[in-house]
Amino acid sequence: MKTALITGITGQDGAYLAEFLLEKGYKVHGIKRRSSLLNTDRIDHLYEDPQVDDPKLVLHYGDMTDSMNLTRIIQECQPDEIYNLAAMSHVQVSFDTPEYTANADGIGPLRILEAVRLLGFEKKTKIYQASTSELYGLVQEVPQSETTPFYPRSPYAVAKLYGYWITVNYREAYNMFACNGILFNHESPLRGETFVTRKITRAVSKIGLGLQTEFYMGNLEAKRDWGHAKDYVKAMWLILQQEKAEDYVIATGVTTKVRDFIIMAFDHIGFKLRWEGTGIEELGICDSIDENKYREACGKSSNPSTFLPSTLLDKVLVKVDPRYFRPTEVDLLIGDPSKSNEKLGWSPQYDLAGLVEDMMSSDIKLFHRDLDLVSHGHKVLRQEE
Ligand code: NDP
Ligand code: GDR
Numbered sequence: 001m002k003t004a005l006i007t008g009i010t011g012q013d014g015a016y017l018a019e020f021l022l023e024k025g026y027k028v029h030g031i032k033r034r035s036s037l038l039n040t041d042r043i044d045h046l047y048e049d050p051q052v053d054d055p056k057l058v059l060h061y062g063d064m065t066d067s068m069n070l071t072r073i074i075q076e077c078q079p080d081e082i083y084n085l086a087a088m089s090h091v092q093v094s095f096d097t098p099e100y101t102a103n104a105d106g107i108g109p110l111r112i113l114e115a116v117r118l119l120g121f122e123k124k125t126k127i128y129q130a131s132t133s134e135l136y137g138l139v140q141e142v143p144q145s146e147t148t149p150f151y152p153r154s155p156y157a158v159a160k161l162y163g164y165w166i167t168v169n170y171r172e173a174y175n176m177f178a179c180n181g182i183l184f185n186h187e188s189p190l191r192g193e194t195f196v197t198r199k200i201t202r203a204v205s206k207i208g209l210g211l212q213t214e215f216y217m218g219n220l221e222a223k224r225d226w227g228h229a230k231d232y233v234k235a236m237w238l239i240l241q242q243e244k245a246e247d248y249v250i251a252t253g254v255t256t257k258v259r260d261f262i263i264m265a266f267d268h269i270g271f272k273l274r275w276e277g278t279g280i281e282e283l284g285i286c287d288s289i290d291e292n293k294y295r296e297a298c299g300k301s302s303n304p305s306t307f308l309p310s311t312l313l314d315k316v317l318v319k320v321d322p323r324y325f326r327p328t329e330v331d332l333l334i335g336d337p338s339k340s341n342e343k344l345g346w347s348p349q350y351d352l353a354g355l356v357e358d359m360m361s362s363d364i365k366l367f368h369r370d371l372d373l374v375s376h377g378h379k380v381l382r383q384e385e
Contacts, residue, residue, distance in 0.1 A: 005029045005077055007064065007112070008085030012190045013130070015042035017083055017233040022046060022056055024237075029077040031062035031070075031086065042190050064108030065100075071115040078121070081240050083128045084112050087160075090194065091134060092326055094156035101155050106162035113170040113178060122176045126240045129167040131180040132160050133225070133251070133333045145336040146182070146249055153328040168247070177245040181236050184251035184335040187355060188229040189362030196258055197226065197359065200265050205363035207317060208269040208298045209371055210307025211380075214317050218324025220259040220282065223332045227252045228350035228358070238344040251335020252348050259284075262318060264353070268360040270294035271309075273317065284318025298364060 004021050008014045009030025021028050032040065040047065040059075048055035058077070062069045064086045074082070087105045088094060094101040109129050116125050136144045137153035152158045164180050171178045191198040196217075203215035227250075235250040259275070262284060266273050270293030273284045294309050340346045350358070370380045 001025060001027055002080045003027045003029065003077060004081045004083060005031070005074065005079040006083045006085060007031045007062075007070075007108075008087065008130075009059070010039050010042060011085060011089070012042070012188060012192060012229050013186075013233055013236075014083075014085050015046075015190055016188070016229050017085070017236060018043055018046055018057065020233050020237065027056055027058075029058045029060060029073070029079065031073060032059050033063055034061050064104040064111065067111045067115070070111050071118065074112070074115045074121070074125075075119055079125055081126045081128070082112060082116070083130075083236060084109055085130045087130065088156070090192070091154045091156045091330075092324070094154050094159070095327055098155035102159045102162075104159075105156060106159035109163035110166045113166060113176070116176065117170070117174055122174055126177040126245070127167070127179070128236050128240055129163055129178065129180045130236075131164045131167075131182045131247070132157070133182060133184040133249075133335060134330060135161055135164060135182065136333065137328075137330050139332050142332065143251075143253065143334040143336040144249065146247055146339055153330050154326065157330075164247075171245050177240070179239050179245045180247040181239050182247060182249045182335075183232055183235075184225040184227065184249070184333055186227045186229045186232040187359065189359050190229065191359070196224075197261060197355075198363075200262050201356070201359040201363045202367075204262075204265040204269060204271075205360060205367050207312070208271075208294070208309070208364065209367050210309075211367060211370060211374075213312075213315070214319060216319050216321035216324065217258070217262070218321070218326070219329055220257065220262070220320065221331070222258050222329060223255045223334070224258070225251045225253070225255045225334045226261070226352055226355060227348050228355045231348040231350055235340060235344060235346045238340075238346055242343070246343075248340045248344065249335050249337055250340055250346070251337045252351070253335060253337055254352065255332065255334035256352055261352075261356070264356045265360055266317070268356060269297045269309075269364075271312070271317075280320045280322055282320050283316045286312045286315050286317050289313060297360070299368070 134157040135150040138151040187197040206212035270290035274287040
């Protein structure tokens, strides 16, 4: 039985990867941060009591900023594979917390590599580093491949640049099996609520159920190559199963504007959107409603007397708020996945329509639960960003 250690196991990718590796028969160790509330929602279905004999999933408290803690955990679990997924992963927040981001996302990977070296596990332990398409930043080449020059555009991306190169350096200097997966954006029903796709699918679901009337967006023109996280964690594993340690781009090869993702999400509930105005004055307005499609997607509202979708006709549903603009933006990402297609035999199962469908149906289900609570007199408070 192989042993894997996942940093960032409580995050979107950590949860899908843990499930994937457990299904493959791995023993999985995960590092979670101490927080004042439990933050294990995404992996609760995989959890086993520590009292169970030889549990297949073991959680350790830790932090990417604590070298001794990381070294001790690696020594204890002696992993065959380490997946370093832990990071302060929000690009906009990295402008607010640049020093912490550099520490966790830049020096963090160094701490893992150095721990493996100090413990003498160079021959035993393979390392996956969660690198990112944000490294490409300001467009140098389209589409972006393993040979495209980097031009990072945020403290997050600059920190990840260090993580990328220190991984390459330890591979070359110490002959370690250390690889970068340069992953383009990947989303899912487990995506953090403040990333753009999940923000949209949550808001559109709430509008569809009558829990909200409008929402605010930043740059509608940005283009991203969006895939499904379930497909992408498989690629992480494949990267570590190869004969030779190498770096790979993982992407779909299709790019879409933020505004078109919004249109697709509304289309799921039968709403057609039209855009009026320009720049920060731009508005997304409800142009028409396909009632059959609406009912199929949203079901019977638990609170029909207070909400009819037709009341939203010609109403403004989307507005622009400059607070969501970034000091420096990444305008266009589109990956060239030829190398991973050929060498790893990897290709995504989900296309963008399948991703939107999965996220929308999951969020509608989630907010139906809220509707039930509201109809029983409970207050449902969730901070939206
Ligand atoms: P999430 O933000 O969902 O998860 C990040 C994880 O890292 C969480 O478990 C978080 O813990 C943990 N974490 C954050 N800071 C620390 C710290 N100082 N010490 C220990 N753990 C920490 O990210 P994703 O799952 O989406 O992404 C996984 C990795 O892949 C990240 O490194 C990200 O930068 C990278 N990436 C992601 C892409 C994407 O599109 N999703 C694309 C390319 C790269 P907690 O739950 O406590 O917050
Ligand atoms: P990104 O993801 O920055 O690409 O980083 P995010 O979903 O935050 O933004 C994508 C694009 O949408 C634009 N945008 C908005 N973004 C957010 N969050 N909120 C808004 O209201 C909004 N309006 C428009 C952004 O400006 C941007 O252009 C993600 C993270 O998962 C990183 O960790 C990862 O490395 C990269 O993807 C690949």
